Amino acid sequence: MDVTYTNGKAIFDVVVPLTNDKFQEGESYSIEVSANTGFLDSYDNSQSFTVDYSVMTGNTTNKKVEAGTDFNELNPSDFITDLKDSAGNDVKVNKFVNIPDNKKIGKKNIGIEVTNGKSTATITVEFEIIDTVKPTATAVPQKIQKNSVFTSDASSLITNVADNGGSDSVTYSITKIPSMNKVGYFSAEVTLSDQSNNQSVIEIPVTVYDETTPIVGNSILTGNDFEITIEDLKTGVSNSNLNHLILEKSGSKAWDILTGKEIETISVVQNNLDFSKGSYTATIRAQDSNAKILEKSINITVTDGFLEFTKIENDLDFGKITLSTIEKNYNLINESIIKIEDTRGEESTNWELTAKISKKLTSQDGDLRESLYYVDDKNAKFYLNSDETTLLNQSATSTYKETTINLNKNGSSGLYLGLLAGQGKIGKYTGSIQWSLKDAP
Incomplete structure (x- = not known):
């Protein structure tokens, strides 16, 4: 207990703990004190005093705080509400005290230091650390x-x-x-x-x-050997150019290993691909953003080669003919082309084109026998009948070859109708020719 003297009066300051339940707010108590005034040897007196103190309280706001948050960036006033003291004094928030681990989730306690202007107190409130952020x-x-x-x-x-x-x-x-x-x-x-x-x-x-994959710096180029049929090769090239077809079928790609970003500068710089059965190669090239060049060789196998007609006229028309008293030969009046493709490549053999009359030229009043004949480029004449007649012989070739036969060349090779003097009667004649391709080793 501290004692001070002012104007001959003794003033006593008695500290009363808020937790001391022996004193009640607003009640009067007596205390005996002794003091030496300096004038008397001693002074004994009994004095009374009144206990005057207040209690500060507050409630939690159940604040939620993201894990890892720096409490220096938070406002302690957001954690506590309903601040008051028992004497009606204004209570203000000062700061955080006893800050817990800010990374582990769950319910936590934290101290909030408050003041009523005369004294300070620490109020403990509960809050929760949560974690909603992805790693x-x-x-x-x-x-x-x-x-x-x-x-x-x-x-x-x-x-x-x-x-x-x-x-x-x-x-x-x-x-x-x-x-x-x-x-x-x-x-x-x-x-x-x-x-x-x-x-x-x-x-x-x-x-x-793999061991065939070119890698330069952080760039890589891949491409796969592939097989393709003649039919798919023709279809692919008709829809796009040959180099694009090679890139597509080989699955050729280049990219940056670190980022996975595709290198778009990729092309075919060489190929010997042919439209016939066989083995071929192509060279794929890519250039990265640093102007570094990567190249890879692709093996291409063309399968299923054929010897086949790709175009043949269904209608052969000699037009309207006037009966003559002399022998006459007539050309076709419509375009009449036969196209033959040999895509057998390395397995190719000699072949021949044959023709025969499968139905003779006939009208309601009769027929025209042995009136159709073919003239080749060497001016050799071949009459068509019910037996197969060879019109053309071709040698084997290891590469793609297309042969075109024009049946209407007007005065040279082609298909003709030859009528003798007085042959035939007035009327419309129709017939059929069977064309065949044959291997002829």
Whole structure:
């Protein structure tokens, strides 16, 4: 107890703890004191005093705080409400005290220092640390040889793992494994989970290569050997150019190993592909953003070569003919072309074109026998009848070859109708010719 003297009066300051239940607010109590005034040897007196103190209280706001938040950036007033003291004084918030771990989720207690202008007190309130933020990481690009075993260590596929609850709270698992039996660009996936099961999926670039795969710096070029039939080759080229077809069928691609970004500057710089059965090569070239060149050779096998008609006229028309008293020969009046393709390539043999009358020229009043004949480029004449007659012989070729036969050349080779003097009667004549292609070794 402190005693001071002012104008001959003794003033006593008695500290009464708020927790001391022996004193009640507003009640009077007596206390005996002794003092030495300096004038008397001693002074004994009994004095009375009144206890005057107040209690400061407040309630929690049940504040939710994201894990990892810096409490220096938060306002303690957001954590407490209903501030008051028992004496009716204004109560203000000062600061946080006893700050708990800010990374672990769950219910926590924190101290809020308050003041009524005369004294300070610490009020403990409850709040909750939550975690709604997904963890993050950086993918580590992988370059793996074909048919290798993909790693089972998820941590080797990522780096720079971060989470507001701390990176040590993050778990990793490989949730997608790429194919390892094919050269190309693929991806794996690593799933990250934090303490609140917030999840992130990190895509890992994976380049699978073999001993034939050109790699220059961080750029890679792939392309596969392929087979194609004559029919598909013709169809593909009719819809686009040959180089585009080669790039498409070979699946040729180039990309940056680190980013997975595709290199668009890719082309066919050489090919010896032919429209016939056989084996061929093409050279694929790519150029990356640093002007570095990558090249790869592709093997192409053309299968299923054929010897076939690609065009043949269904209607052969000699027009209207006036009966004559002398022998006359007549040309066809319509365009009449036969086209033959030999795509057998390296398996090609000699072949021949034959023709025979499968139905003779006939009208209601009769027929015209042995009146059709063919003249070849050497001016040889071949009359057509019910037996097969060879009109053309061709030698084998190891490359694609198209043969065109014009049946209407007007005065030279072609198909003719020859009528003797007085042959035939007035009327419309129709008949049929059977054309055939034959291997002739």
